Amino acid sequence: MKRRKVVVAAGFCLSFFLGTLLNLLSVPAFEHQQQQLGKQQQLDSSLEPPAAVTSAPALLHSLRQQIRSRLREALRYGPFPERGTRPLERRRLMDLQRARDEEREHGGASAGQLGCSSVEAARDVRFVGSGYTKAVYRAALNGSFAVALKSVDFGGHDMEECVRRYGSAADCYRLASVKLVKEMALMERLRHPNILKLYGYCYQDSNDIKDTVTAITELGSPLEMIQLLQTPWEERFRICLSLVRLLHYLAHSPLGSLTLLDFRPRQFVLVDGELKVTDLDDASVEETPCSTSADCLLEFPARNFTLQCSSGRCQGINEKRNLYNAYRFFFTYLLPHSAPQALRPLLEKIVNSTGELLWGTEETLAHLEKALDIYRNGQYLINETQTHKTEYKRVLDASIAGDNYRCWPSYQHDGCMLAVYDVREAMGVCESHAQCRAFVLTNQSTWTGHQLVLFKTGSVGLSSAKGKLTYVRLGS
Numbered sequence: 001m002k003r004r005k006v007v008v009a010a011g012f013c014l015s016f017f018l019g020t021l022l023n024l025l026s027v028p029a030f031e032h033q034q035q036q037l038g039k040q041q042q043l044d045s046s047l048e049p050p051a052a053v054t055s056a057p058a059l060l061h062s063l064r065q066q067i068r069s070r071l072r073e074a075l076r077y078g079p080f081p082e083r084g085t086r087p088l089e090r091r092r093l094m095d096l097q098r099a100r101d102e103e104r105e106h107g108g109a110s111a112g113q114l115g116c117s118s119v120e121a122a123r124d125v126r127f128v129g130s131g132y133t134k135a136v137y138r139a140a141l142n143g144s145f146a147v148a149l150k151s152v153d154f155g156g157h158d159m160e161e162c163v164r165r166y167g168s169a170a171d172c173y174r175l176a177s178v179k180l181v182k183e184m185a186l187m188e189r190l191r192h193p194n195i196l197k198l199y200g201y202c203y204q205d206s207n208d209i210k211d212t213v214t215a216i217t218e219l220g221s222p223l224e225m226i227q228l229l230q231t232p233w234e235e236r237f238r239i240c241l242s243l244v245r246l247l248h249y250l251a252h253s254p255l256g257s258l259t260l261l262d263f264r265p266r267q268f269v270l271v272d273g274e275l276k277v278t279d280l281d282d283a284s285v286e287e288t289p290c291s292t293s294a295d296c297l298l299e300f301p302a303r304n305f306t307l308q309c310s311s312g313r314c315q316g317i318n319e320k321r322n323l324y325n326a327y328r329f330f331f332t333y334l335l336p337h338s339a340p341q342a343l344r345p346l347l348e349k350i351v352n353s354t355g356e357l358l359w360g361t362e363e364t365l366a367h368l369e370k371a372l373d374i375y376r377n378g379q380y381l382i383n384e385t386q387t388h389k390t391e392y393k394r395v396l397d398a399s400i401a402g403d404n405y406r407c408w409p410s411y412q413h414d415g416c417m418l419a420v421y422d423v424r425e426a427m428g429v430c431e432s433h434a435q436c437r438a439f440v441l442t443n444q445s446t447w448t449g450h451q452l453v454l455f456k457t458g459s460v461g462l463s464s465a466k467g468k469l470t471y472v473r474l475g476s
C-alpha cells in the first residue's frame with residue numbers, strides 16, 4: 001500500500017515535469033541553445049535586450065534565449081526526462097493515468113489529483129492578489145474546499161513590460177510561465193508545513209495562447225504588515241517562529257541551501273495563523289562562487305556583510321541572506337514589541353543576533369523554541385512578585401453580556417479579550433486596567449494553549465453560561 005502511494009506520487013511528479021517540459025521544449029532550437037547556455041549559471045533576471053539588438057527577429061531571438069535560460073534554472077529543481085520530444089498527447093494520457101491511479105488509491109478526491117476538471121468546476125472565484133508576474137484567485141471546489149488558483153497575470157507588470165519590448169505575447173507568456181513552473185516544481189520537491197502545498201495543475205488554451213498553466217494550491221490570506229502590527233504578541237511570535245522553522249528547513253533542504261531572493265512580506269501568506277511561503281519563483285540554490293572573501297559581499301540597503309570564501313563558495317550566504325531578511329522585514333517589527341516583560345531580554349537577543357548575523361538558523365530556531373517553551377509553560381510569570389490586592393468572587397458557569405471596554409491588542413475588536421496563562425495572570429491584567437471590574441474565562445484557547453479571557457467594566461449582565469467562569473472584583 002505504502003509502496004503504491006510512493007509510485008503514484010512519483011508518477012504525479014514525473015507527469016508534471018514531462019508535461020511542463022514538453023511544453024517548453026517546443027521552443028525552437030532548444031538543444032542547440034542548451035549547449036550554448038551551458039556555462040550560464042545565474043538566471044537572467046533582466047528583461048532588457050542587449051543594446052545592439054533592435055530588429056524584430058533579433059529581439060525575438062534574445063527573448064527566446066531568456067526563456068531557455070530560465071528553463072535551465074527551473075529544470076534543476078525537478079527530475080530530468082530523457083532528451084528529445086514526445087507528443088503532447090502522451091503527456092495528457094499520463095495525466096489521465098495518474099488521476100485514475102489516485103482515484104483507485106484514495107477512493108475519491110485527493111489533493112494530488114486536482115487538475116483541469118477542478119479548475120472547470122471551481123465556483124465562487126474571487127481575486128485575492130497579484131504581484132509582478134502572477135494573479136491569484138480563490139475558488140471553492142466541491143462546494144466547500146477552498147483553493148488558490150495561480151496563473152500568469154496577462155495584465156501584470158512582467159507580461160506588459162515584456163510585450164512592450166518584444167511584441168510577442170506568446171513568447172512573453174512562456175517566459176513568465178517558466179516562473180510559475182519553477183514554483184510548482186519547488187512546491188512539489190520541498191515539503192514543509194510552512195511551504196504552501198501544491199494540489200495540482202492544469203494546462204488549457206486561453207486568451208489566444210496555447211497551453212496556459214494554472215497551479216492549484218493551498219489557500220491562504222495575504223500578509224498585511226500594518227494589520228499584523230495590531231495583532232497580539234502571541235500571533236506575531238507565531239509568525240516569526242514559523243518563519244524560522246521554514247528558514248531552518250530551507251538551509252537543509254533536499255536541494256541544498258535555498259535562499260529566497262525576494263523576501264518581502266507579500267511573498268508569504270497566513271494559513272490559520274501559520275506563515276507559509278507562496279512565491280517561490282525567486283528562490284535559488286546557487287551559492288555565490290568566490291576566490292576571496294572580497295567576493296562574498298552580502299548587501300542590504302542599510303548594512304553590508306562580508307562572508308568567508310571557502311572551497312570556492314561564499315559560506316552560508318543563502319542561509320545568512322534569508323536570516324538577515326527575516327530580521328529586517330519581520331523580527332524588528334513583530335518580535336519584541338509588547339512581548340511579556342520576562343521574555344524581552346531573550347527576544348532582544350534574538351533580534352540583535354540575527355541583525356548582526358551572529359547565528360545560523362539552527363541557533364536562531366533553538367532560541368525561539370526556548371522562548372515558546374517559556375511562554376507556553378507560564379514561566380514568564382514566575383518572577384512576578386506583584387500580589388493581587390483585590391479579592392474576587394468566583395462564579396461558576398456564568399458569563400457577562402455587555403459591559404465591554406476596548407483594550408489593545410485585543411482578540412475581539414469591540415471588547416477586551418486577551419490571552420492568559422492562568423487566573424492569576426488574568427487578575428494581574430484586570431488590576432492593571434482602570435476600567436476592569438470583572439472577567440470571564442472563555443472556553444477558547446490560543447495556539448499555545450493560553451486561555452482567552454474577556455475583561456469587563458462591571459457585572460450587571462451576569463447570566464448563566466455553561467463552561468464559562470466569571471470573576472467579579474469585590475470592593476472598590
Ligand SMILES: Nc1ncnc2c1ncn2[C@@H]1O[C@H](COP(=O)(O)OP(=O)(O)O)[C@@H](O)[C@H]1O
Nearest residue numbers: 129130131132133134136148220222266278279
Ligand atoms: N495561496 C495563496 N492564497 C492567498 N493569497 C495568495 C496565495 N498565493 C499568493 N497570494 C497573493 O497573491 C500575490 C501574488 O502572488 P505571488 O506568487 O507573490 O506572485 P508574483 O510572483 O507575481 O509576486 C501575493 O502577494 C499574495 O498576496
Ligand SMILES: [Mg+2]
Nearest residue numbers: 131266267279
Ligand atoms: Mg510575489
